Amino acid sequence: MGLLADENPRAGDNLPRAMTGEQGARRSRRRSRERTTPAVAQVPWKQPFRSFEPTELASKDQIEAIHQTSLTIMRDLGIKFLDAETREILLATGGVKVEDEVVFFEPGFVEESIKTAPSEFTFHAPNPERDLVMGGNSVAFGAVASAPNVSDEAGGRRAGSRADFQKLIKLGHSINTVHMWPGYPVEPIDVHASVRHLDAAYDFLTLSDLALHAYSLGRVKNQDGLEMIKIVRQIDEETLQEEPSLWTIVNANSPLVFDAPMTQGMIEFASRNQIVCVTPFTLMGAMAPVTPAGAISQHNAEALAGIVLTQVVRPGAPVIYGGFTSNVDMQSGAPAFGTPEAMQTTIVTGQLTRRYGVPYRSSGVNAANAIDAQAAYESVFSLWGAVMGGAHILVHAVGWMEGGLRASFEKMVLDADLCAMVQTFLEPIDFTSDALALDAVQDVGHGGHFFGTPHTLERYRDAFYKPLISDWRNYETWEEAGKPEAKDRVTELVDTLLATYQAPEMDEAVHAELTEFVERRKAEGGVETDF
């Protein structure tokens, strides 16, 4: 698979312990966090790796045309950076011109700067068994992030609260195809904004042990997040800067603008070797051209500007190229997801990220209001685009609905099944002599069946993916059972998974230190808010 092939020397000693088989010194300090057998049979928690080449929809020349268009946008139109410090950092390189708030990038400077971005690195999770490879053939599914609303069957649709925030973390942590957190699954609006990041990080770190995200809403919040990760991982600043342990997703304000808190957060993260994911959010026809090639050229200019910034701040800082281009309904202006055009842009964007040698973040998304056929097909089409496009991270892949306006408990379970199916599909096929099964075919002969052969009996328990939701009963049996639909099954599964949720273990001393930090920062007033 060339899985660990490392074209970037900086990534060399930096792979997850689970991959190398090493047991680090810190590992022995932790109590085991192995999950016990769950009430719901799932695929085991593991990071999937793609064993095939991504799809290419654009020729090499077409990719180059996009790249050159992006460089022209960066040079002639420039990117507006609202933060003065950011402009000064870029100006000091000698590779840009600045007029008012707009930074004009020299193409040669862009080409040189992005070269230092690592093609592969390890994302260190609070639990080292949950460390993730970023880049190469790796894939990781992230839960829904940043939804203002939440819903479940019993309580209906409502604004986010800390109670639902915690419950969504518990459900996500119970789903074995959730590999990381890309943000708050729902915004806990009942926690004051000045201290919300403290309570939220506390909840994430005590209720789950997966790789964690912090919003770039100014430097102080990011600094708090990094301090809390250091406490939970029990590492000092030097180790933190050797081991990327937190990621932040920044969205350009497309077209062609980066706001101040975003780049401040990026600078804080890049300077301390933490992971920045630069994700222009571009809906074709709204904040980007109506043509896929035009939209990609623009978001590529925005992404490159952000990537350049991280590499100027600290050459070699881990950075991820985020692609998030879909289209709007041109009749109503409504955002659309899982569309054919979104699949196309996702795949072409993947080609660009491989040209640049930077890990690629995409999404698993939909615009559905109900747990119906639309929710399923839009989600699978978006998974298709991202997986075939070679995405390393699929944000929002578990639990997103309504184009991001709602996190749904039921959709989390539906997506758990979809992502597990994709993960199973990604598993390499066994072509050994045993698997080729010549003996079994001989045993059974002409017109027989394979149910009882030794070859089947040895393998049947784990031969095939066992779905959480699909109902394969014949019609009559299904009718007698009351004609349950997929949406009924997911509701049951939400309850079962939450009822059997197990919190990860944490040393009491670590927990005390974490609590003390949160309380101290709250007593200090948290961060300033502008309201």
Add this chain to the structure above:
Amino acid sequence: MGLLADENPRAGDNLPRAMTGEQGARRSRRRSRERTTPAVAQVPWKQPFRSFEPTELASKDQIEAIHQTSLTIMRDLGIKFLDAETREILLATGGVKVEDEVVFFEPGFVEESIKTAPSEFTFHAPNPERDLVMGGNSVAFGAVASAPNVSDEAGGRRAGSRADFQKLIKLGHSINTVHMWPGYPVEPIDVHASVRHLDAAYDFLTLSDLALHAYSLGRVKNQDGLEMIKIVRQIDEETLQEEPSLWTIVNANSPLVFDAPMTQGMIEFASRNQIVCVTPFTLMGAMAPVTPAGAISQHNAEALAGIVLTQVVRPGAPVIYGGFTSNVDMQSGAPAFGTPEAMQTTIVTGQLTRRYGVPYRSSGVNAANAIDAQAAYESVFSLWGAVMGGAHILVHAVGWMEGGLRASFEKMVLDADLCAMVQTFLEPIDFTSDALALDAVQDVGHGGHFFGTPHTLERYRDAFYKPLISDWRNYETWEEAGKPEAKDRVTELVDTLLATYQAPEMDEAVHAELTEFVERRKAEGGVETDF
């Protein structure tokens, strides 16, 4: 795209007129069959072509290992042919040994025989505007075939009848992503078996004008089908044998058996240069090994045996490699579709078909009982496997449910949307300077929006695929509308499409000749039945 690249000299002069721009002499005899503007906005009827390389999950060595295992099965275990004439035809080649009913194939004979199978040919439809390319980068969606039951929202689930058979043909003919008929959408069991093929072909040929299928249930039925196609196309036997005009799908009785009526039909078709699609139907764990590599090796042996037979009967006869391997639920034995393992086998089978240079038939399938999330995700996963696997035909892609036990009017409409999304995804992306949209980005500048720019206004009407089903309204508007789900929308669309169905035109003289043939053959008693 290399679309018309022709590695096989026999396919050279045999491409659809729509592709070459030629207007054949026969064309002028027909009255125009252009459809008028439909009540439901759909993509136009056209055959899609893939503009990217299929996915490869197996290495070249692994494909070779499968191939060699298949050759070993064919040589050492042999394939049982229940029909004596078939065995005699094969024995006469000198390339096989026959013991009782089992034919043992010499590997060299197999390798040589399959070389004459054409890699690309034209499938001539009753309406030449519906001719199809088979092979190369072509794709075609086929409707549901061979279901014993049918359902719609109003009438529920019931056994097939001629009335529903006709109504399904009308609905399928009204759906622009139905490119061909792969069999009876539902079995019209109220028509006596001795004459069913006559009434069914009459309905197909008068209610639709798409490329047509005949079941291989003995030679007489196939002969009748070919006579009827000759009448509708107004061609003689010589032209029929130059222009493949009918296809037949034959399933091996896996493992390793071909029954008599099937190979009799194959011989009839191949001898007259009509299209045979050899499709072993192999559920892993039931009629094939539980391992994907083993199941593929076995079905490949079966498919090769059938392909060899066609080429022995008539070297160069058009033949299609059918892959139909899924798995069963090993707990219950229930068939499963759209599974990760089915996607894998579909893609690897595609690799084999390209090794052999034979067009590839796969399927769009699911095992759902309701128009719910399961119906959608299983269908899209199966489309994913087939499209990425380079399938040229996706049988059952429109209207299949319950693992083939039911044709559904509502599922036809859901699938119309899914297939149209795939067809849109297959369209090449425009990378011209206009599409790269540098001027539009400049017009809009930093932080603006693209809704009103000339670049958008010139393109917005046809910029993006307009779904039939997806509801992109915001939650509040959707709630006010009564929270309609995808299954509600498809029911409306079934009614609209059927209400606006337009029969293709047929010359009165042709219709009279067709009717006369059917009546004469009925008067003769049709075909013998064994009950």
